[in-house]
Amino acid sequence: MNRKDLNPDAGPVAAYGARLRSSREARNWTQEHLADLMGYSSQHISAMETGRKPPTLRSSLSADAVFGLAGTIESFERAWREIKHGSLLEGFPEYVGHEARAEEIRLFETGLIPGLLQTRAYAAALEAGNVRRGSITAEQAAERVEFLIERQAALVRDLPPLVIVVLDESCIRKPIGGPRVMDEQLGRLSEFAQQPSTSLQIAPFAMGELIPFSRSVNLLTLTDRSVIAYVESQTQGYLDREITSVLPLVRAYHQLQTEAPSQAESVAMISQVRKGTP
Structure with a gap:
């Protein structure tokens, strides 16, 4: 995917990548320089910017540290959570x-x-009920349970x-x-x-x-x-x-x-x- 093919409206991962690139270019940084600051290779940054590689929590926290966005509503961490946990309630x-x-x-x-x-088994039982009712998919149920475990671990x-x-x-x-x-x-x-x-x-x-x-x-x-x-x-x-x-x-x-x-x-x-x- 080259620059002219990048379409931020193609989905949340593409929008994330476009925002990462625009944040970099606003500072006149090369991909190599951003890669050094974030602790990744330039190839990895390029793949993220073009949507070929989805962001992770680690890369999002690193981007927030580099761009000074940690803890803000504009943070890359927040964007990552919305991508990963889109089945969760808004907010x-x-x-x-x-x-x-x-x-x-x-x-x-x-x-x-x-x-x-909640224990993992209790959470899984709740999500299994949501799957049976057809409100979420089995994959989304598994994501919700893992998200909960991550949430508990953060404390x-x-x-x-x-x-x-x-x-x-x-x-x-x-x-x-x-x-x-x-x-x-x-x-x-x-x-x-x-x-x-x-x-x-x-x-x-x-x-x-x-x-x-x-x-x-x-x-x-x-x-x-x-x-x-x-x-x-x-x-x-x-x-x-x-x-x-x-x-x-x-x-x-x-x-x-x-x-x-x-x-x-x-x-x-x-x-x-x-x-x-x-």
């Missing part, structure tokens, strides 16, 4: 990029165990984030994947609660109207101490940075933590469910 790859760098993560979930706490750091989780009781009562999958998943929750940088509470059905949320809520505290929120509908994810709308969610989350049973009581509830007791 979710951007959220995950922030999540990987957050100092604190607060989660509320109803109905299902949140992704960061394993020398100084891990504080992860605070409140789950509606329905999360531990709803059977996913059969008894063995659920037992392993509930065991994972108990292990999570024992870590030094985590907090886990179960909001029982008896709390009723004291539970302020009816859908999942994700709150991230970033390194500059700003807080962003992420919420989802059935078809779209939405990232919110406006303090006027984020602050009420933070306040409601604190109220939820105050009303919910302690971590010790919550772990005891999980143990009861594992034993099959009410």
Whole structure:
């Protein structure tokens, strides 16, 4: 593929390559010079620019470092995530990029165990259900599971984030994947609660109207101490940075933590469910 054949509208990989080339040419750099800066061969850079070689996470992070785009909405990492995980909800790859760098993560979930706490088997069972319903392909299901594992691994750091989780009781009562999958998943929750940088509470059905949320809520505290929120509908994810709308969610989350049973009581509830007791 030569220069005149390059068509950014041919697809996301072609658009990525065209943007990489335009960023290089805007600085009057040769492919050889960019290759030296990114730690690749000039042939590799040429193949990326023309769409013959798809980008990887490593090459995208390297490009962001070279062009000063790390952590921005224009980052090559974000473009790579959108290419690799196009089956995910709009807005979710951007959220995950922030999540990987957050100092604190607060989660509320109803109905299902949140992704960061899911076992591989639990996640695979959920995606298998999506495949049976025809909403995604088997290949997309496999990609989603691998993406989740990568997402969990990104939080394993020398100084891990504080992860605070409140789950509606329905999360531990709803059977996913059969008894063995659920037992392993509930065991994972108990292990999570024992870590030094985590907090886990179960909001029982008896709390009723004291539970302020009816859908999942994700709150991230970033390194500059700003807080962003992420919420989802059935078809779209939405990232919110406006303090006027984020602050009420933070306040409601604190109220939820105050009303919910302690971590010790919550772990005891999980143990009861594992034993099959009410």
